[in-house]
Amino acid sequence: MTVLPDSVLPDGHGGRLRIDLGAIAANWRALSERASGAECAAVVKANAYGLGMERVAPALHAAGARSFFVAHLAEGVALRAVLGPDAAIHVLNGIPPGTAARFDAHALLPVLNSLNQVAEWSALADALGRTLPAALQFDTGMSRFGLSPADADTLEREPWRLERVSVILAMSHLGCADTPDHPANTQQRAAFEGLRARFAFPRWSLAASSGIFLQSAFHYDLVRPGAALYGVPPSAARPNPMRPVIRLEGRVVQCREIPAGAWVGYGATHVAARDSLIATVAVGYADGFLRAGSGRGAAVLPGWPGELPIIGRISMDCLAVDATGVDPALLPEGAALELIGPTRRLEDAAEAAGTIGYEMLTALGARYGRTYEGQGS
Numbered sequence: 174m175t176v177l178p179d180s181v182l183p184d185g186h187g188g189r190l191r192i193d194l195g196a197i198a199a200n201w202r203a204l205s206e207r208a209s210g211a212e213c214a215a216v217v218k219a220n221a222y223g224l225g226m227e228r229v230a231p232a233l234h235a236a237g238a239r240s241f242f243v244a245h246l247a248e249g250v251a252l253r254a255v256l257g258p259d260a261a262i263h264v265l266n267g268i269p270p271g272t273a274a275r276f277d278a279h280a281l282l283p284v285l286n287s288l289n290q291v292a293e294w295s296a297l298a299d300a301l302g303r304t305l306p307a308a309l310q311f312d313t314g315m316s317r318f319g320l321s322p323a324d325a326d327t328l329e330r331e332p333w334r335l336e337r338v339s340v341i342l343a344m345s346h347l348g349c350a351d352t353p354d355h356p357a358n359t360q361q362r363a364a365f366e367g368l369r370a371r372f373a374f375p376r377w378s379l380a381a382s383s384g385i386f387l388q389s390a391f392h393y394d395l396v397r398p399g400a401a402l403y404g405v406p407p408s409a410a411r412p413n414p415m416r417p418v419i420r421l422e423g424r425v426v427q428c429r430e431i432p433a434g435a436w437v438g439y440g441a442t443h444v445a446a447r448d449s450l451i452a453t454v455a456v457g458y459a460d461g462f463l464r465a466g467s468g469r470g471a472a473v474l475p476g477w478p479g480e481l482p483i484i485g486r487i488s489m490d491c492l493a494v495d496a497t498g499v500d501p502a503l504l505p506e507g508a509a510l511e512l513i514g515p516t517r518r519l520e521d522a523a524e525a526a527g528t529i530g531y532e533m534l535t536a537l538g539a540r541y542g543r544t545y546e547g548q549g550s
C-alpha cells in the first residue's frame with residue numbers, strides 16, 4: 174500500500190473537518206488593515222458560521238478583536254460565557270419582547286431595530302435608575318432590520334425617547350456590497366450620510382465583509398466582517414483575497430469496479446458510459462454536503478492530478494465519485510478525499526451545490542471529526 178498514514182481517516186467519523194484558527198486570525202488582521210482607521214469587529218453568529226464559536230471567538234479575541242456580533246440573545250449569553258468581561262457583545266436581532274433584563278444581566282448590547290425596542294430598553298433603564306448602552310440600527314434600503322425613515326423622523330422630533338439610552342453605535346447594513354458597482358451601494362451610503370447629518374451619535378458602522386472592499390468612504394468607525402473571516406470571498410467580481418480556513422475530507426468507505434451500463438445511487442441518475450471505478454465516500458447531505466450538488470462538483474485525491482467527479486445523487490450519509498483511472502491501491506478503505514480545501518475551494522464546492530460559501534459553511538453540521546489547528550498566541 175502506497176498511502177501515507179495521514180491520508181487515512183482512522184476515527185469513527187465519515188469525514189474530518191480541520192479548522193485553521195491561525196487563518197481566521199490572519200484574515201481578521203488583513204481586514205483590520207484594509208479598513209484601517211476603523212475598528213474591526215468580528216461577527217460570530219450561527220456558531221461562528223458553523224465553525225465553532227467556542228474556539229473561534231477566543232482566537233479572534235487573541236488576535237485583537239474586542240467588539241463581537243451575534244444574531245440572537247441566546248448566542249450572546251453563550252458568547253459572554255466564552256469571552257468573559259473584556260468584549261463588547263452586540264445582539265443584531267435586538268430585544269425579543271420581555272427579555273431586556275437578560276441583556277443587562279449578561280452585559281449584552283442590543284441592536285435596537287424598532288421604536289418598540291427603544292421603548293423596551295428605556296423602560297428597563299427607568300426601572301434600574303441608570304442609563305443603558307445600546308446600538309441603534311437604521312434601515313437604509315434593505316427593508317429588513319432597523320428604524321424606517323418615518324421612525325427616524327419620530328426620533329428626531331421626540332429625542333426624549335433616547336433620554337435613558339446611550340447609543341454607542343449607530344449602524345446600517347448594505348444589501349449589495351458584493352457587487353461593487355451596484356447602484357444600491359451609493360444610495361444606501363447617501364441615506365446613511367443623511368442620518369449622520371441629523372443625529373449626533375458618537376460612532377457609525379455600515380460595512381460588513383463585502384463593504385470593507387468598497388471605497389474607504391464605506392468604512393466609517395467600525396466594520397463588521399463575518400464571512401470573510403472564514404474564507405468566504407467578499408466580492409463576486411474579484412479573486413478571493415482571504416486565506417482558506419477549512420479543509421474538509423471525506424472517508425472512502427469502499428471502492429468497486431462497475432461495467433459500462435451499470436448505474437449508481439438513488440434514482441439511477443448516473444449510468445456508467447464505460448467500465449468505471451466508483452468510490453463511496455462517507456459524507457452526505459446530513460453533513461451539509463447538499464443534495465442539490467448531486468451529479469456536480471468533485472473530490473480531490475491528494476497527489477492525484479485531476480478531480481474525481483461526484484456522480485449520481487448525494488445520499489444522506491454518502492456520495493459517490495468516479496475514480497476511473499486511479500490505481501485502486503491509492504483508494505483503500507479509510508482513504509481521505511478532499512471535498513473542500515486548498516485545491517477544491519469553498520466557493521467551488523458551494524457553486525457546485527448551487528449556493529454560496531455562507532450557506533455551505535453554516536450547513537456543515539456536527540457530524541464530522543473536528544480538529545482545530547494554528548492557534549496563534
Ligand SMILES: *Cc1c(COP(=O)(O)O)cnc(C)c1O
Pocket residue numbers: 216218265345346380381382383397398399400401
Ligand atoms: C451577518 C451580518 C454581518 C456580517 O456579514 P458578512 O457578510 O458575513 O460579513 C454584519 N452585519 C449584519 C447586520 C449582519 O447581519
